[in-house]
Amino acid sequence: MSEHALIGRRVNVLDKGWIELVDLMPHPDAGVSGDLAIVNAARVSFLGESKGGERDKALLFYLMRHRHTSPFEMVEFKFRVRAPLVTWWQWVRHRTWSFNAQSGRYTPFKEEDFYVPEVWRRQAEDNKQASAGELTGPEGEVLSRDLVAFYAEGYRLYEKALQMGVAREMARLFLPGFAVYYTWVAKVDAHNLMHFLHLRMADDAQYEIRVYARAIYEHFFKPALPWTAEAFERYVLNPTG
Numbered sequence: 001m002s003e004h005a006l007i008g009r010r011v012n013v014l015d016k017g018w019i020e021l022v023d024l025m026p027h028p029d030a031g032v033s034g035d036l037a038i039v040n041a042a043r044v045s046f047l048g049e050s051k052g053g054e055r056d057k058a059l060l061f062y063l064m065r066h067r068h069t070s071p072f073e074m075v076e077f078k079f080r081v082r083a084p085l086v087t088w089w090q091w092v093r094h095r096t097w098s099f100n101a102q103s104g105r106y107t108p109f110k111e112e113d114f115y116v117p118e119v120w121r122r123q124a125e126d127n128k129q130a131s132a133g134e135l136t137g138p139e140g141e142v143l144s145r146d147l148v149a150f151y152a153e154g155y156r157l158y159e160k161a162l163q164m165g166v167a168r169e170m171a172r173l174f175l176p177g178f179a180v181y182y183t184w185v186a187k188v189d190a191h192n193l194m195h196f197l198h199l200r201m202a203d204d205a206q207y208e209i210r211v212y213a214r215a216i217y218e219h220f221f222k223p224a225l226p227w228t229a230e231a232f233e234r235y236v237l238n239p240t241g
């Protein structure tokens with residue numbers, strides 16, 4: 001896929017979420033790929049320029065292997081993301097991103113703005129923070145029905161408060177907090193995106209953020225930066241020693 005086609009591309013995540021690439025630096029119109037922008041930045045160290053395919057790729061791999069990270073900050077991704085608050089709660093801990101969020105004080109929420117999981121995961125026994133396995137059969141179906149009924153009741157009370165003239169900023173106290181979907185704009189450079197992906201694609205990350213990280217990696221990062229992704233997999237994600 002060409003870098004032009006990546007901009008504006010939207011990928012669905014979870015039941016009602018999505019990620020869209022709004023902008024990329026270097027922009028495809030600049031005529032230099034993201035990988036080459038990284039290599040060219042590194043060559044400034046000794047005032048050189050691109051030396052052609054194989055040598056450029058070898059330099060990029062050298063940078064990744066030796067954690068020479070600043071050239072990777074020369075590439076930037078800007079996304080629009082719709083995700084439930086349970087995902088944002090973890091995402092905003094990454095201080096190297098820039099965010100701008102939809103305002104629940106300004107925009108009223110709609111009834112379908114809540115996350116309903118496809119499956120209920122069981123509490124892991126060996127890790128207090130993790131899940132392991134799934135609840136199957138009627139138990140899961142009952143929980144899903146309960147959850148939807150809970151959302152409907154919260155939303156009914158939210159609307160009731162609005163109708164009584166309560167400000168949106170207060171009426172939202174009735175909404176099921178972790179489940180509500182918000183849309184954000186989120187910008188990050190490739191170095192800090194790799195840090196995020198390393199942590200949030202890992203098995204110990206919560207599923208509801210892992211699927212966003214995985215979607216960013218597969219649908220945007222890899223096609224935009226194929227050499228960088230290859231080096232990232234070799235030296236960071238799956239190092240062999």
Ligand SMILES: Cc1cc2nc3c(=O)[nH]c(=O)nc-3n(C[C@H](O)[C@H](O)[C@H](O)COP(=O)(O)OP(=O)(O)OC[C@H]3O[C@@H](n4cnc5c(N)ncnc54)[C@H](O)[C@@H]3O)c2cc1C
Pocket residue numbers: 093094095096097192195199200204205206
């Ligand atoms: C599986 C998992 C479980 C977690 N559990 C918890 C939990 O129980 N409780 C909890 O509070 N958090 C938890 N976190 C969040 C975690 O502690 C980090 O806040 C989060 O992953 C962001 O990582 P970061 O600070 O490296 O990233 P960023 O904020 O993007 O920062 C990137 C890097 O920049 C540097 N940096 C950025 N800001 C500063 C600064 N002010 N001072 C010094 N260096 C800085 C650091 O080197 C940092 O690694 C968890 C994260 C994961 C992945």
